[in-house]
Amino acid sequence: MSGDIELDTLRLLIALVDAGSITAAARTRGISQPAASARIREFEARWQLSVVRRSPRGATLTTDGQAVVAWAREVLDSVDTMRAAMGALSQSRSANLHVAASLTLAEHLVPRWLGELHASRPACRPVLQVVNSESVAEAVRSGAVELGFVESRSLPAGLASRTVGRDRLVVVVARSHPWARRKAPLEVAELTAARWVLREAGSGTRGTFEAALGHEPRVALEATSTTALLGAVMAGVGPAVVSELSIRGELETGRLVAVPHPLDLRRPLRGVWRADQRLSAPARDLLAIALR
Structure with a gap:
């Protein structure tokens, strides 16, 4: 028996x-x-x-x-x-999806993606953490979040990624800034000599600008939010480099002026996750929405 x-x-x-x-x-x-x-x-x-x-x-x-x-x-x-x-x-377990996104993505793209996810998975309760790209990558690597969205050209080892879009950075100044009347592209020497209003170290925007410039720029002010950064530019603190997604309204109203320059400030927008782990069904769905 x-x-x-x-x-x-x-x-x-x-x-x-x-x-x-x-x-x-x-x-x-x-x-x-x-x-x-x-x-x-x-x-x-x-x-x-x-x-x-x-x-x-x-x-x-x-x-x-x-x-x-x-x-x-x-x-x-x-x-x-x-x-x-x-x-x-x-x-x-599957209902709680932990996601991290860099500021530009979190402000302009991720909310729409999460809305589409909610329409298809109403029981899913995403938790969104908004930090800079470097912190997003670290949160994914540590397992604090399952899926991240970053705006960096390079990624740490151990992360898998898919490109979900493209973005371009724009050099902007206040209307009163001397560069606002500039027709010809700025010289690299002028960009190097300027004192900038920039995002904090570790942000994808800051990293893309530094890589294109070829060295660390001079900083007049660091800001951890786009609103504070644009406010400082409009107040005349200095020029800034920001995503074109963030300044459409300011450019249309003339509160800020885009300045021509010779730098390649294009960058990929990526979804990232741990290469040694398979994404859960809600995370796969969110990534698929972002890829559309």
């Missing part, structure tokens, strides 16, 4: 009691009557018990069969409770 108890056979025996016959029980369980009879005989042989009494008038449970069914009801109640609890636990 060996082997595990077949839960399907226990359910068949309960169905026999509830339905009144092996044929009806087999129909309830979605199998044929011969298959149901064979399963019961196999159970009896394995456990050396007689659980069903067969007669021309039908099949009924023996005393041992009644005991088995009583135990089976308790066992299957526990199994069903455990299955439901595990399903709820799994659903809860």
Whole structure:
């Protein structure tokens, strides 16, 4: 006598009691009557018990069969409770999607993506962390978030990525700045000599500008938000480099002026995740939305 108890056979025996016959029980369980009879005989042989009494008038449970069914009801109640609890636990885990995004993406693109995700997965409750690109990459690497969105040309080792869009940085100044009347592109020497209003070190915007300029720029003011940065530019603190996604309104109203320059300030927008981990279904869906 060996082997595990077949839960399907226990359910068949309960169905026999509830339905009144092996044929009806087999129909309830979605199998044929011969298959149901064979399963019961196999159970009896394995456990050396007689659980069903067969007669021309039908099949009924023996005393041992009644005991088995009583135990089976308790066992299957526990199994069903455990299955439901595990399903709820799994659903809860998948519902909480932790995402990090750099400021430009978080302000202009990620909210729309999350809205589309909510439409297809209303039970999903994303948690969005807004930090600079360097911090996004670190959050993904540490496992604090599952999926990140950054605006950097280079990525740390251990991260997989997909390009979800393109962006371009623009050099902007206040209307009162001497560069505002400039028609010809600025010289690199002029860019190098200027004192800039920039995002903090570690931001994708700052990194893209420094890479294009070829060295660390002179800084008049650092800002961790686009609103503060643009306010400082309009106040005349200095020129800035910002995403064109962030300044369309200011350029249209003339509050800021875009200045021509020779630098290549194009950059990819990327979704990033740990290369050694498979994305959950909600994270895969969000990435697919971003890729559209």
